[in-house]
Amino acid sequence: MSEYNKMISGELYDSSDEELGALSFKQRGLMSRYNQLPYEAIDERREMLKDLFGSIGECATVQAPVRIDYGVNVHIGDNFYANYDSIFLDVAPIEIGDNVMFAPRVGLYTATHPIDPGVRNRGLEYAKPIKIGSNSWLGANTTVLPDVTIGENVVIGGGSVVTNDIPDNVVAYGNPCRVIRPIDENDKKYWEDLETKYYEEK
Numbered sequence: 643m644s645e646y647n648k649m650i651s652g653e654l655y656d657s658s659d660e661e662l663g664a665l666s667f668k669q670r671g672l673m674s675r676y677n678q679l680p681y682e683a684i685d686e687r688r689e690m691l692k693d694l695f696g697s698i699g700e701c702a703t704v705q706a707p708v709r710i711d712y713g714v715n716v717h718i719g720d721n722f723y724a725n726y727d728s729i730f731l732d733v734a735p736i737e738i739g740d741n742v743m744f745a746p747r748v749g750l751y752t753a754t755h756p757i758d759p760g761v762r763n764r765g766l767e768y769a770k771p772i773k774i775g776s777n778s779w780l781g782a783n784t785t786v787l788p789d790v791t792i793g794e795n796v797v798i799g800g801g802s803v804v805t806n807d808i809p810d811n812v813v814a815y816g817n818p819c820r821v822i823r824p825i826d827e828n829d830k831k832y833w834e835d836l837e838t839k840y841y842e843e844k
Contacts, residue, residue, distance in 0.1 A: 699722065702718060704722075704723075715734065718738045718742075719776065728749070735752075736772045737774070740776040745781045745800065746782045751786065770788035775791075778792055778798070784804065792808045798815060804818075806819075
């Protein structure tokens with residue numbers, strides 16, 4: 643098994659592997675060019691997103707600067723929005739659904755290291771995947787750690803450190819992040835009433 647396949651499978655792998663180094667080097671070149679594009683180069687920026695990530699859906703916006711480890715292991719759905727300073731450490735796969743929003747400085751970290759310092763210092767690493775369901779919104783400075791699944795229709799409050807899975811249809815925040823309350827029909831009615839009022843008063 644190649645070091646790359648070990649890496650994305652969650653096994654120990656050698657981070658100094660030549661193939662991985664070349665993949666990372668290519669990604670950093672793409673990332674550097676993307677981050678230096680003028681703001682008004684909207685079409686070029688959108689086209690480059692197809693090269694930055696393994697796959698990305700329609701109508702995606704990723705504000706520069708963005709930091710991405712390999713890129714090929716990130717798969718994103720439609721209508722994605724990431725504000726400034728997003729980080730994708732995609733040593734293991736990162737899967738993001740449709741209509742997901744990131745506030746500034748959201749970090750997704752699949753990478754981790756052995757607890758034993760000897761093994762760690764000899765350069766072996768491992769990683770675990772991250773999944774984020776559709777219609778979810780992650781607040782500013784949210785950190786998502788390895789082996790976490792965030793469900794659909796979830797709001798994660800700013801400054802949260804997500805260490806465990808979060809179910810569908812909840813508001814969650816904190817360090818460690820925990821479920822605060824469900825998102826239910828009362829929330830839907832409240833916000834749709836405000837939306838109706840907004841359009842009536844225009």
